[in-house]
Amino acid sequence: MFPGGMELGEEEAEAASRVIRSHNVFRYYGVGDGPHEVVDFEREFAAHMGAKHALCVNAGSSALICGLIGAGVGPGDEVIVPAYTWNATANAVIASRAVPVLAEVDESLTLDPEDVRRKLTARTKAILPVHMRGAPADMGALSALASEHGLAVIEDVCQAAGATYRGSRLGTFGDAGAFSLQFNKIITTGEGGVMITNRDDLLELAIDVHDCAGRARRGGGVPQFAGWNFRASEIQGAVARVQLTRLDGLLERMRANQAALAERVGRLPGLTLRRPNDDGGDAGICLIAFAESSALAAEAVVALRAEGVEAMRVYDPTVVDLHVYPYWKPVLDAIDDAGQPPPDCPRTLALLERSIHVDLSPLNDEQDMNEIAFAFEKVAHGVLDAA
Secondary structure (H helix, E strand, O other): OHHHOOOOOOOOHHHHHHHHOOOOOOOOOOOOOOOOHHHHHHHHHHHHOOOEEEEEEHHHHHHHHHHHHHOOOOOOOOOOOOOOOHHHHHHHHOOOOOOEEOEOOOOOOOOOOHHHHHHHOEEEEEEOOHHHOOOOOOHHHHHHHHHOOOOOOEEEEEOOOEEEOOEEEOOOOOOEEEEEEEEEOOOOOOOOOEEEOOOOOHHHHHHHHHEOOOHOOOOOOOOOOOEEEOOOOOOHHHHHHHHHHHHHHHHHHHHHHHHHHHHOOOOOOOOEOOOOOOOOOOOOEEEEOOOOHHHHHHHHHHHHHHHOOOOEEEOOOOOOOOEHHHHHHHHHHHHOOOOOOOOOHHHHHHHHHHEEEEEEOOOOOOOHHHHHHHHHHHHHHHHHHHO
């Protein structure tokens, strides 16, 4: 993924310097009129995403943990997660003392609602869809399934900040949404995260989860959960406020680039574009197409790299990649310890082995996009069509 840090500039530097000069670097107390950057960012972020509440934390993983525990996930529960996501998604379920249950992804490379239905048990507490590589999951089908069975929905929006589904921002369909501000994300503070929710009760418990004195600091009495220290600093809050003002411009540029490239690549022989769950909702951070076989995908990736395009297969069995479940040893161990059979998601692996993935930076200009498209055209006609 491209580093979001390429969009860090003088405004972010001035915001960080302002906080340092004030000596108000801790979110809850300081000198003078006291700190306010994190509080202001939480208000601004919630409004931007269309949510009632936002809680700024130190990482996307922390946002997931706060959302899961805040929604009532705990020991003995199962949470359904996709077999293709960064391993932190499933790790957050373990940190919440529940068991991750891995389900297949479909041609959108997000949770397959039909396989989610097959994986439901009496212990299922929540569904954790991941809007992977900027693309919205099928929130219509997944929300309906959750409602039918009385399940919580925690959205992992860490790679898709600002993306939409049916006109609404991702993260607002479930009980909570988790975002990352890590360096490789669309907007960044280097490290950081945000949880959003419309539920007052979920926020109250999440406050305890993210700060072992959270409720007491806010005048709410004795904490109700043995929480951690996931707090964000005022420096993060100040930088995040500037980054948030850049988000829609970044999305506009990336979506335009993705649409232009997809229009050309989608016409090429031997390639099928990743299926969208919402036309126009994708954040536009990458383009993914499928070749007809894993061998052809591997050959196409080599040829694209020879043309100067940093292409990759999402799953190459010869390369360790923590986005793919066979390499999640702690997760697989936790599943085994719970007495469950090893996860088996062959469709996910087959799709990922046939994938051809190219990152799209907001700094790509028209010439860059023409060169990438030309490389795809050359490889499609020289490698894929010839096969």
